[in-house]
Structures are given as structure tokens and as C-alpha cells.
Amino acid sequence: KCNRGQVCNIKTIERRSETDFTILQKQNFVWNLFENIDPTLINNLPNLSIESFEIDEEGFEEGRERTILRIHKFKERNPEIISKAKQKAITENKLFCEICLFNFEKQYPDLGKGFIECHHKQHISNGGIRKTKIEDLAIVCSNCHRMLHRKDKNGSYLEIDEMKKLINKKIN
Numbered sequence: 001k002c003n004r005g006q007v008c009n010i011k012t013i014e015r016r017s018e019t020d021f022t023i024l025q026k027q028n029f030v031w032n033l034f035e036n037i038d039p040t041l042i043n044n045l046p047n048l049s050i051e052s053f054e055i056d057e058e059g060f061e062e063g064r065e066r067t068i069l070r071i072h073k074f075k076e077r078n079p080e081i082i083s084k085a086k087q088k089a090i091t092e093n094k095l096f097c098e099i100c101l102f103n104f105e106k107q108y109p110d111l112g113k114g115f116i117e118c119h120h121k122q123h124i125s126n127g128g129i130r131k132t133k134i135e136d137l138a139i140v141c142s143n144c145h146r147m148l149h150r151k152d153k154n155g156s157y158l159e160i161d162e163m164k165k166l167i168n169k170k171i172n
Helices: 010-016 023-031 039-044 079-091 142-148 160-171
Strands: 117-120 137-140
Touching (some): 079 117, 079 137, 117 142, 142 160
16 A cells, blocks of 8 residues: 555555556556646656566676656655754754664764754654644654654554663663
């Protein structure tokens, strides 16, 4: 299911289909899902037939340049609030992951200086346009951030406190 700003993987279409389709047929299927699109754009879709890729016993060919046209609908976040949250963390000497305490600058002295990610505690899929405060963000490392955006076996996302408990359980 394509939603929440995710890109649809071609395997999703394969699961919904009883028959085998060529990649070109799959592209056309996806293309036809969109309405009010300039029909001349379809002429710019690349031909991705399996025959166009050379495969040998030693590996797979990579590095070929291609152009892919994608239409992606998403809800925007304001990058200003993230900058302010990071600046506040720097000022308070708290530029480390709130969950696992990872510190990029300590691990990668020059490269990691000033680096961290921010996680919005309120999912953008819940509700419409709203005001976000710095308190609505969590300062997290890349690994924890990725795990916060991954559903558990029940189909739910972990909250910050749940993730902290999970990390502490593994440490103890």
C-alpha cells in the first residue's frame, strides 16, 4: 500500500497481480493510476525490459545513467524548526541521541560535529496543517530515527519512550 509519503515498490504491484507482467506493462499500470497528468510525459518513460541489463556469472552491471520521472505527493515539514531544535541542543550541550545516547561528534570528531537528526513526535499523517514546537521534536541518531519510522509486528510505530525501554532492555 503506497501512502504516508512512501514510494511504491514494483514488488507491491507484483503481489497484487495474478499474472506476470513485463516491467513496461507495470510502468504503464502505475502511470494509469494517476489522473490529470500531461499525457505527453509518458513518452519520456525509459524502457526497462529485463533484456536491457547484461548479467554475467560474476555479477550485475551497475552504474548506467538513466532518467526516471516520478510523481510524488507528500506533506511538507518546515526545516526551520529542525534547525532551531538542533541549535537548542548545541546550546544546552545535548547534541546526542535521546534514545541510545549516541554522539556523532565523539564517534567521528570532525565529520560528526554538529550532526544529528530530528524526529517529529506527532506523525504528519495524523491531522492536517498545524503548528510544531521544538518540544514536539526528538533529537535522535540515524539508526534510532530509522527504527522510529519502522512498524513493529503489530503494525504500529514505536514512540520515543518505548524505544528507550527497548534499548535499555538490550543493554541490561
